[in-house]
Amino acid sequence: VARLWWLPGTLRIVAVVLFILASARPQAEDRQTLTGEGVDIMLALDMSASMNAVDVPEADLAATLAAGEVPNNRFESARDILETFITSRAQDRIGLVVFGPEAWLKYPLTMDYSRLVATLRDLVLDAGYQDPRTGQCINGCSISGAGTAIGDALGRAYNRLRRSKAESRLVILITDGKQEAGSLDPLAIARHIHSLPDHEQVRVYTFLVGSQEQSWLPEMDLRGRPAVDAAGQPVYRRPGRPFPVD
Numbered sequence: 001v002a003r004l005w006w007l008p009g010t011l012r013i014v015a016v017v018l019f020i021l022a023s024a025r026p027q028a029e030d031r032q033t034l035t036g037e038g039v040d041i042m043l044a045l046d047m048s049a050s051m052n053a054v055d056v057p058e059a060d061l062a063a064t065l066a067a068g069e070v071p072n073n074r075f076e077s078a079r080d081i082l083e084t085f086i087t088s089r090a091q092d093r094i095g096l097v098v099f100g101p102e103a104w105l106k107y108p109l110t111m112d113y114s115r116l117v118a119t120l121r122d123l124v125l126d127a128g129y130q131d132p133r134t135g136q137c138i139n140g141c142s143i144s145g146a147g148t149a150i151g152d153a154l155g156r157a158y159n160r161l162r163r164s165k166a167e168s169r170l171v172i173l174i175t176d177g178k179q180e181a182g183s184l185d186p187l188a189i190a191r192h193i194h195s196l197p198d199h200e201q202v203r204v205y206t207f208l209v210g211s212q213e214q215s216w217l218p219e220m221d222l223r224g225r226p227a228v229d230a231a232g233q234p235v236y237r238r239p240g241r242p243f244p245v246d
Helices: 011-023 058-066 074-087 113-122 150-161 186-195
Strands: 040-046 093-099 103-110 169-175 203-208 215-218 236-238 241-243
Touching (some): 040 074, 074 113, 093 150, 150 186
Parallel strands (some): 040 169, 169 203
16 A cells, blocks of 8 residues: 555556456345445545546547547546446445545445436536636636645545445545645555554555656637637647647
């Protein structure tokens, strides 16, 4: 647990690991009869503005746009995987923490998977543009994306599990960056969890998503909507140059 910093991987690794976790338990046909004696799981999902990036080679991005499609960004890909994971559970309680510059409990531990998935679907990622008068994001985002409070997210997720009586307790932390906001040191939180007696410990699975070598950020207009070129295609950029390249 203390070795929280950073596991290499991509969203495909996340999908494989979550599939293994989902497949490791027997499934029940009638969720209405369950008593919640399975695993307690807190999901911690990064909603910093960098999660707008898409991670594909330049040629693949060009081909996708030429086909009239828009690639999923990091946040959308992570959300799709988490939705599949949630709906695969049978007798586990699951909660959700979201974080940007601060961490927020979005949904407490529950077995009401349909409402949890609905909450997940309703999340709006900060496009990275703020109203200069109010300082609020202009695309109706759920939380500000101006930072990455990993330590705060881990601490808040752990606190929701600390008094749990479940035999197994997990935090699944998904992020694309390093600590850039918040007041809690993620390594300190991990070391604290690791130092606890066995019956109090919480297992932490941390997944780093994204790739700086082939990432692209969408350009936004002044209303926080995706900018398009003369052909009506979304415009993406890498540091120092736009996409498509003339």
